[in-house]
Amino acid sequence: GENVEQHPSTLSVQEGDSAVIKCTYSDSASNYFPWYKQELGKRPQLIIDIRSNVGEKKDQRIAVTLNKTAKHFSLHITETQPEDSAVYFCAASLFFSGGYNKLIFGAGTRLAVHP
Amino acid sequence: GAVVSQHPSWVICKSGTSVKIECRSLDFQATTMFWYRQFPKQSLMLMATSNEGSKATYEQGVEKDKFLINHASLTLSTLTVTSAHPEDSSFYICSDRSGRGGEQYFGPGTRLTVT
Numbered sequence: 291g292e293n294v295e296q297h298p299s300t301l302s303v304q305e306g307d308s309a310v311i312k313c314t315y316s317d318s319a320s321n322y323f324p325w326y327k328q329e330l331g332k333r334p335q336l337i338i339d340i341r342s343n344v345g346e347k348k349d350q351r352i353a354v355t356l357n358k359t360a361k362h363f364s365l366h367i368t369e370t371q372p373e374d375s376a377v378y379f380c381a382a383s384l385f386f387s388g389g390y391n392k393l394i395f396g397a398g399t400r401l402a403v404h405p
Numbered sequence: 406g407a408v409v410s411q412h413p414s415w416v417i418c419k420s421g422t423s424v425k426i427e428c429r430s431l432d433f434q435a436t437t438m439f440w441y442r443q444f445p446k447q448s449l450m451l452m453a454t455s456n457e458g459s460k461a462t463y464e465q466g467v468e469k470d471k472f473l474i475n476h477a478s479l480t481l482s483t484l485t486v487t488s489a490h491p492e493d494s495s496f497y498i499c500s501d502r503s504g505r506g507g508e509q510y511f512g513p514g515t516r517l518t519v520t
Contacts, residue, residue, distance in 0.1 A: 324508065333498060333511040334449065379448060385507070392439065393509060395448045 292317040294382050296396025304404055309370050311399045313380035314362040320382040323363045324393070325354060328377045337378075338365070341385070370403045377401070408432065409501055411512035418489055418519055425485045426515045428499030434479040435501040439509065440472075443496040455482040455499075489519040 293316040303309050315323075324339035340347045340354045340363065347354050351370075356363040367374055377400050381393040408431040418424050428438060436457045441449040453474055454462040461474035473485040486493055498514040 326511075331516075333513045336504075336508055336510065339508060392451050392454060393449075394451075397448045 292320055292382055292384075292394040294380060294394050294396040296380050296399060298399060299397065300400045300402070302402045302404065303370050305370060305372060307370055309367045309374070309401055309403075311365045311378055311380070311401070312362060313364070313382075313396050314360075315382040315394075316361070317382070317384070318358075318361060320384050322383045322385050323354070323356060324381050324383075325352075325365050326379045326381065326395075328379065328398075330376075334379060367401075370401075372403050372405055375401055375403045409499065409503070409510055409512040411499060411515050413515060414513060415516040416518070418517070420490055420519055421488055423485055423487045424489055424517060425483055426497055426499075426517075428482045428484070428512050430480050430501040430503060433501060433503040435482070435503065436479060437502055438476060438482040439500045440474065440482070440484050441498045441500070441511075443498060443514075445496075449498065452484075457482075486517065489517070491519045493517065494519045 296313045321342035325337050326334035327337045328334040338349050338352050338354050340356050351368045353366040377398045379398050380396040383393045384391040410429045412427045438455040440452045442452050443449050451464050452467045455474050455476040457476045463469045471487050476482040496514050496516050498511050500509040500511045
């Protein structure tokens with residue numbers, strides 16, 4: 291089955307710096323890769339996702355890149371702000387007609403942005 | 406995606422009792438919903454896939470007789486933790502696939518404490 295590894299487990303940056311979180315997956319059939327942000331005690335929120343037919347996707351300060359050959363994808367946050375502090379989870383899944391299969395999550399990265 | 410609600414948001418029960426958690430997908434006909442468990446400072450672990458009108462599909466290592474799932478309508482899935490033990494204390498979160506491309510959106514979670 292699919293296995294997702296995520297690094298680093300903790301990341302501390304100064305406000306305004308960039309943050310990069312990396313994930314690798316094992317199942318070459320996986321074709322959907324979402325990123326979720328979870329604040330303490332709250333639900334995970336989808337912040338960006340990428341499908342295997344795309345190499346990069348941007349949404350304002352957030353971008354995700356995908357390297358299918360190497361089976362890894364990364365989350366990039368630029369101009370970090372204190373409100374970006376949270377736990378970030380990557381996930382991998384296989385799309386089939388009717389929707390996406392179950393998500394397999396990475397272990398999470400605790401990001402701290404210091405003013 | 407549609408709003409996903411859960412009830413209750415938190416519950417405390419005594420060891421040996423059963424607890425039912427409800428997950429509702431508002432404004433969306435959810436034929437499939439997912440149940441996750443998250444221990445403190447850990448990732449989301451998929452417990453089972455809930456299918457409307459049929460039996461749930463459980464992940465390896467999850468006891469189907471202990472974690473009863475019922476998905477009797479397109480907007481409601483329930484998880485019943487039977488004969489709860491302190492080690493069942495966790496954050497239980499459900500999700501649906503209400504995104505236009507099948508993206509998963511999560512409920513607010515239910516914090517279960519078994520004393």
